[in-house]
Amino acid sequence: MSISIGSINIETPVFLAPMSGVTDLPFRHMVKRFGAGLVFSEMLASRPMVENARRMRKTRECFDFVEEHPLAIQIAGCEPDVVAEAARICEERGAQIIDLNFGCPVKKIVNNMGGSALMRDEPLAIRIIEDAVKAVGVPVTVKMRLGWDHDSINAPRLAEMAENVGVKMITVHGRTRNQLYTGQADWDAIREVKSRVRIPVIVNGDILTPHDASLALEKSGADGVMIGRGAYGKPWVVKQVMDHLSTGQHSPAPSGLFLRDLMLDHYDALISHYGVDVGVKISRKHIGWYIQDLRNSEFVRSKINASTVPDDVKNMIFEFFETL
Numbered sequence: 001m002s003i004s005i006g007s008i009n010i011e012t013p014v015f016l017a018p019m020s021g022v023t024d025l026p027f028r029h030m031v032k033r034f035g036a037g038l039v040f041s042e043m044l045a046s047r048p049m050v051e052n053a054r055r056m057r058k059t060r061e062c063f064d065f066v067e068e069h070p071l072a073i074q075i076a077g078c079e080p081d082v083v084a085e086a087a088r089i090c091e092e093r094g095a096q097i098i099d100l101n102f103g104c105p106v107k108k109i110v111n112n113m114g115g116s117a118l119m120r121d122e123p124l125a126i127r128i129i130e131d132a133v134k135a136v137g138v139p140v141t142v143k144m145r146l147g148w149d150h151d152s153i154n155a156p157r158l159a160e161m162a163e164n165v166g167v168k169m170i171t172v173h174g175r176t177r178n179q180l181y182t183g184q185a186d187w188d189a190i191r192e193v194k195s196r197v198r199i200p201v202i203v204n205g206d207i208l209t210p211h212d213a214s215l216a217l218e219k220s221g222a223d224g225v226m227i228g229r230g231a232y233g234k235p236w237v238v239k240q241v242m243d244h245l246s247t248g249q250h251s252p253a254p255s256g257l258f259l260r261d262l263m264l265d266h267y268d269a270l271i272s273h274y275g276v277d278v279g280v281k282i283s284r285k286h287i288g289w290y291i292q293d294l295r296n297s298e299f300v301r302s303k304i305n306a307s308t309v310p311d312d313v314k315n316m317i318f319e320f321f322e323t324l
């Protein structure tokens with residue numbers, strides 16, 4: 001089931017979704033460690049990126065992806081020239097795919113005409129795509145929702161228009177903007193998008209397991225899947241789904257000491273990436289996700305959340321796994 005995103009060939013198209021506050025460099029590295037094909041960065045706002053680059057400031061946002069291959073960098077913004085400039089910067093820094101965010105439902109973004117608000121202004125959305133496509137040599141892709149609300153489902157039309165101006169892949173989260181994250185993602189509705197374009201279409205929303213992935217593909221007719229929240233505390237899930245789709249089988253989730261050491265590696269990577277103060281805080285949600293299904297994890301979780309000393313946290317993790 002391989003697909004081509006422009007000149008980039010992906011053998012088994014199972015992607016890690018872009019998730020602000022989650023798919024940072026340390027997490028993407030964990031996912032890649034299991035052999036995942038393609039991962040997406042967190043959404044990067046185009047205007048601050050361009051302004052920082054003009055001032056030649058080496059912000060973490062602009063530079064934290066230089067060593068990853070292949071990697072799709074996602075850009076958000078509503079000013080065609082600024083988005084195009086941001087795309088150029090990302091390409092220069094090594095991004096192999098530029099993904100445009102037409103799906104973010106968050107008020108702060110849509111009130112500035114970004115994210116899913118662009119689905120309500122098709123001419124602007126298309127100008128943004130056109131300028132980005134002209135600005136870079138790497139493939140430009142778009143991630144969108146089904147539409148703004150149930151009365152304005154326009155993903156099929158917008159996908160077709162996007163293909164006509166050079167987009168190389170469309171990902172659709174099977175919800176409308178107004179649904180936010182409520183209800184169930186509608187995988188069937190993505191079939192209409194698939195029928196309107198020749199470029200690959202990726203189904204996204206509520207895919208948690210290999211079985212979900214098969215069902216989502218069957219219902220949508222899509223060419224690949226994208227997994228977001230299903231990867232919380234499970235960086236191996238993208239690879240499990242890849243294996244399941246290509247061979248019908250997949251390895252079990254890591255457990256015991258292997259899981260412990262994986263968590264500790266992730267923890268060390270977060271501390272070294274963000275520094276102790278921020279790293280300790282960011283790591284808490286990841287640790288919580290890793291251990292949430294383990295016996296008696298509530299108590300150690302609250303102790304970890306109260307600690308600001310990395311060595312203490314690591315000792316708590318060691319001790320917790322000894323009790324299992």
Ligand SMILES: Cc1cc2nc3c(=O)[nH]c(=O)nc-3n(C[C@H](O)[C@H](O)[C@H](O)COP(=O)(O)O)c2cc1C
Nearest residue numbers: 017018019020042043101173205206207227228229
């Ligand atoms: C915490 C969080 C952050 C997200 N950040 C982004 C983002 O930066 N860009 C984007 O296109 N979608 C973002 N999304 C949406 C996801 O990429 C995905 O479309 C959505 O979660 C549905 O997929 P899932 O059910 O597999 O999580 C985010 C979702 C969550 C839960």
